[in-house]
Amino acid sequence: MRLGTSTTMGFNRPHGVKADIPDVVRILAEAGFKVQDMNFHDCSNFPTPLLTDKWESWVDDIGNTAAKYGVEFSQSHLHFYEHMTADAETAQWKETIIERCMRGSAALGVKWAVTHAATAPGPQMRGDSLKGNVAYFQKKLEFADKLGIGIAIENLWDWNIAPRKRYTSQPDELVELVDTLNVPNVGIAWDFEHASIMQQDQVSALQYIGKRLKATHVSDQYGIKADHQIPYFGETDWESFMWVLSEIGYEGDFVYETHRYTQNMPDDLMPAALRFSVEVGNYVMALANHKK
Template sequence: MRLSTSTNLCAVNRTGPLTDPIEGMKRLAEAGYRVLDFNFRFIKFEEFFLARDDWEQELDKIGNEAAKLGIEFSQSHIPYYHPINEIDSYLTDPELHAWFESMCERSLHASAALGVKWAVAHPFTAVDENCEREASKRKNLAYFAPYVELAKKLGIGIAIENMSDFYGSIIQRRYAATYEDLVDLVDAFQDESVGICWDFGHANIMKYDQSKALTYIGRRLKATHVNDNFGVSDTHNLPFMGTVRWEDVMRTLVQIGYEGDFTYEIHGMADRLPPPLKPEALQYSYEVGQYLLSLAK
């Protein structure tokens, strides 16, 4: 395993616009990171490059700078929303819905251009059918099928992420919050280019024995979202700043033969920090990650 982190670790600032992706990469490289997960969730921000007409030129600049810094992108996170539920305006506004879908497709092309191996995607819940398990499974299979085929043509895989229940006041039962449902969904694709991304924070909210869950998932595990919390809300803390049992986790990742990267999603620790405090925080997160990897040896 290699230590990796999402680019969202230093994307959001206490005040002002998003950090430019190239500047963010430089900061992460200074802290010691050489493997990254490119997060495309910021498409709603005007300054984020993916939604602009010149996105391909900007992507070339990002790729060139990454090469100079010795940075590799092994994962990405495509944009996410609820494509079949009237939760937001993406369903009530057909043009906005089509735009969002085009951004999801564009993020896969961008991922491939950056050399990403696994693009992480959120499954969704069939709220329109009472959050019923089989309905959710059927609709996820139909929705993701063209994305899986596109990803395969581009030479990347789709890693579907485990969710957690209690999505505010909207969804009380979320599909693929249980690892059994997630495995069932991934297996139903019958395609080795579809795997699982395990989010440790989501699993902690669900009060799972994560060693048991990871053992159940086994070789389907292709990507990780490493973060901690206290089992109440999805705060994306640095490991050891919550209640996840990391010693057990690291041992189990070795036991199941996990071959992917150990990828942070810990923006909760940095989003609200004043700029002068961020460099030391990033460095500390890197040191914690190295300690965690030492537990897997």
């Protein structure tokens, strides 16, 4: 297990400025993050080359920068949307972007591309959501297999859409979806912060998920406007469950998704702040070798 970080950690800058991803890759690498998660989703929500016909050369620039600084993209984050409730015009554009994200992931050597399931409306939410997501992801997984990548479906939270429930915010829903899809290139991405927000027992959840776990999102929180912090900047009890990653034989990386930690950080302080986050990450990873 290696420490990594999402490109969101450098993409979001003070006053709403968005950095160029090749620069982000370099800055993160210089701080010690040689494993990175290429977050295409963030890039799809702002004016970036991903939304233009220049997207392939943009991906090439990212790959060339990664090669220069010895960076491996073990994960990515695909664009996602509520595909069961979107109108046809929106869905067509969203699917165009998702295809670019998947092709870009393959070009960058990504092993597991993380994404979200959608939630069906109505009283039969769980059953309808399972059926709709199975139909949707079967096609995505066929395309992913041709590209040589896997898809890891992430556990979500209800917090930001309360009081409505959100599909795959519970571990059993996530496992049911992945097991129903039942192909080698589908797995689970576990977001520790989402589980913390949902006040879940992460020991039993991770034991239940077991070998299905293929990717992680690592962050901490102490409120809905104070989320995506580095470990120990929030309420999560890391010592209570990190050992489970060793027990279940997790073979992936330990990857930050901690953009609120750096999004207001002045550029001059970024190198020191990032180096400190590397120290924290290495400390937390070491807990995997010690059962509490």
